[in-house]
Amino acid sequence: MTDTLQQPRPETGEATIRILVCASCRAPGGDPEAPRPGAVLAAGLSQALDACGEAAITVETVECLSVCKRPCTVALTGDGRWTYIYGDLDPEDGVQTLLSFARQYRETPDGIVPWRERAEAIRKGVVARLPPIAIASPR
Secondary structure: OOOOOOOOOOOOOOOOEEEEEEOOOOOOOOOOOOOOHHHHHHHHHHHHHHHHOOOOEEEEEEOOOOOOOOOOOEEEEEOOOOEEEEOOOOOOOHHHHHHHHHHHHHOOOOOOOOHHHOOHHHHHHEEEEEOOOOOOOOO
16 A cells, blocks of 8 residues: 655645746757757746736746756646646747646646646646655754
């Protein structure tokens, strides 16, 4: 028998949601000097969040998410929620799609947005879904 991980869940709509954007991968066949797709996406997300003053969603770039064959990859995570990893996002058109999904994700108690309610780019881009991970507090 396996134990089910139980972790307190924040109220819907109140949790801080983190969007982690891989800033390492290059566009396939692209100019090696061109901005990385993830960096373009992260900048667009940051601008959009600054413009609307939404503090409950944060954007961070990370060095590598190890999904190199699917550049422009992000992880969406929040306390007590499932973590999703998405690849092949469009660095410019993906901004509003990803922000809309992050809002849907925040409104759920566990991060699971019904598949049919997700935008097509989100449905097609899923790489992995990871269960909530309890993190021990330092003593």
